Amino acid sequence: MTQQFNATSTTEDVLHNVSLAGKRILVTGVSAGLGIETARTLAAHGATVVGAARNLAKAEHATAQVRAYAEKGGGSLELLELDLADLASVRAATDRLNAAGKPFDLVIANAGVMATPFGQTKDGFETQFGTNHLGHFVLVNRIAGLLRAGSRLVTLSSAGHRFSDVDLADPNFAHTPYDPWLAYGRSKTANILFAIAFDARHKAQDIRATAVHPGAIMTELVRYLPEGALEAMESQINAQAAAAGKPPFEFKTVPQGAATSVWAGLVAAADAVGGHYCEDCHVAPVIPNDAPKGLLDEGVRAYAVDPAHAKALWAKSEEMVGERFAT
Template sequence: MTQQFGATSTTEDVLSGILLTNRRILVTGVSAGLGVETARVLAAHGATVVGAARNLAKAEQATAQVRRDAEKGGGSFELLELDLADLASVRAAADRLNAAGKRFDLVIANAGVMATPFGHTKDGFETQFGTNHLGHFVLVNRIAGLLRAGSRLVNLSSAGHRFSDIDLADPNFEHTPYDPWVAYGRSKTANILFAVAFDARHRAQGIRATAVHPGGIMTELVRHLPKGELETMVKQLNAQAASEDKPPFQFKTISQGAATSVWAGIVASADAIGGHYCEDCHVAQVIPNDAPTGLLDGGVRAYAVDPAQADALWTKSEEMVGEQFD
């Protein structure tokens, strides 16, 4: 990693001069935002990209530029139907990929929801935990046999993991008052812990896993927020920044937001990122659980990279979805 990248690096910066011919990559959530840009830049640099989305008609429209750039860059792009909030759909998608038998060099688990009203997936799981974690948990484990030696898994997490550790005693908020941000935090912590556990189980085969924070970006993720809540949050962040003599919060562009996923999946050293959490195109510092920290501060809470906690989540996730993957 001779080239240094940071918070303002774009996907094109990260992949400058890199050809991805003969690389096959799966990206979930390609109907908007980060997923579209991630698929676009990979295909534009010659990769064969499979993009998964719940709404294929919407994804078809959203990825028109992906197809154009793929044609120019020598790559290719195809769509796969996948509803992460429905395990029957997840299993069907995995079955289609396994039946095709084509190997992957990289899986980017990008899709997700944020701060949703209280609800459940088709299988009865709390919406955010079920969609963001359990859907990807089943998909990735079911296609693990397609991952080549030297391949990687990149899970999209968030600084929002600091809102909450997981709660394995009450993952569906059956006994806990529901809070959309706590639920989001639980699911994003789970994304990191899943990467930690997957990396531990597959590194001997040369397969590594990591989790990334893309940064603050304006995408469809904000669609569930009540009117004015985002503006209030930005004001609070800026007040915090001012009190600490830091510059005001600025949203990243979509290309800057997708850069860390691409960096971790393609450019970074596998040993450097394996089992870790990355942000702004570097491996983040581990922050003690009791240390004061705000969303503008970097780092990952210790509970989110705890191997014992990762194993406990793996066991609980298997119990919840009714499958074992060890």
């Protein structure tokens, strides 16, 4: 019987007695938070980890513990310069990976930003949609040929996808008043739809994709929030919890937050998670689009797992980045 895990499970829980020797895994965003922990546990269990980061000097310092665990566990870590907000950087990184020609068993699209002030990437895309979705869209598709049979893609989404669906008519807020949480929700919905579409395109080659919600964790993601915003949000969530007869909200630890990515990428059955959205180390139920937007509730909005919607986003994304990707 498959081991059951939950919201309190950690990376070490889900990888207990699991050897990743011979596995080659790409993780984006290894200079902070979940990325560091994800890389650490993978390398500690014997995997060869390619860690991507925008700031290599910061990543070198941040991953010192990863290298120490890798040395003990038989794994390794190499760093790759990658700025997801600059498609020239993304393409340069993929050129290096393709030139090396070394296949991957898993790609974890972990990097991202949250609730940023209005801004644009180097290519003129709204910052959150451009960084969280389009950067990863180009990265993963350009190295799809390196994904071997039996490999997986895990995209990190969020319960924040419930804030908003993607807007394919106005992805860059050219006509819509900008709201940082609306933009964040759009980008996190896009992360799910990308996984749905990628899975549909590649499952015949035994390559699967899934999206995950890591849970609420205190990481550098909160750096753009104004003073007092996090406390106000926590109070609101606790009020919702009290009204529903639930216990007070608690943040996950970083090892608990990274657990679902590792579980979905390496432990869960591929057919169980492929083409789905997961949270707390299980596949989440689909909830109606008009369900309340409380962040304590489980589930994924129906619009975020709609195959036709995923295909439409794929086509729009290709148009925006000026590049088409074969099945």
